[in-house]
Amino acid sequence: MSDNDDGGRRNLRMPEDDEVFATVTNMLGANRVRVRCADGVERTARIPGKMQKRVWIREDDVVLVEPWDWQDEKADITWRYEKQDADQLRDEGHI
Template sequence: MSEEHERVDLRMPEGDEVFAEVTEMLGANRIRVRCADGTERTARIPGRMQKRVWIREGDIVLVDPWDWQDEKADVEWRYEKSAADQLREEGHL
């Protein structure tokens, strides 16, 4: 019994966006993330995602760091578990 893994085209970082892992839920639509560039940031969950996308600790997200404050960022995308596993297999994380 072998499982076939089908490669899916995933949303990749554009511009300044980086991969990040959610490390802590801060409340008030804010989360603490550890970015792939080694920086810990406070990320803001935008209104368009608040009721539609549930973000939990350990999730892989795509964040866009602020230009004027490097320790803050906006969440742009949350990856499903299968998509996060695919990113790990391909060496992006």
């Protein structure tokens, strides 16, 4: 019997105070992507160096972004969800 008996539900990383869910809409190149955030704002997001070679980000991926304090139209990507995790977030009504 598996450890989690609730139909395969996994505990996912949820946004902290300054993070929002976003969907990648466009790859811009030079470690930049265009994202549509859950708060309705389109932002240019930066893929940080620690994620560049380890995490592959594609269009339509669900990510967590941290909007910049001093420029609201820009953000940093802090986390990328796998497809099944994104589906779980949709099913539970988070995004």
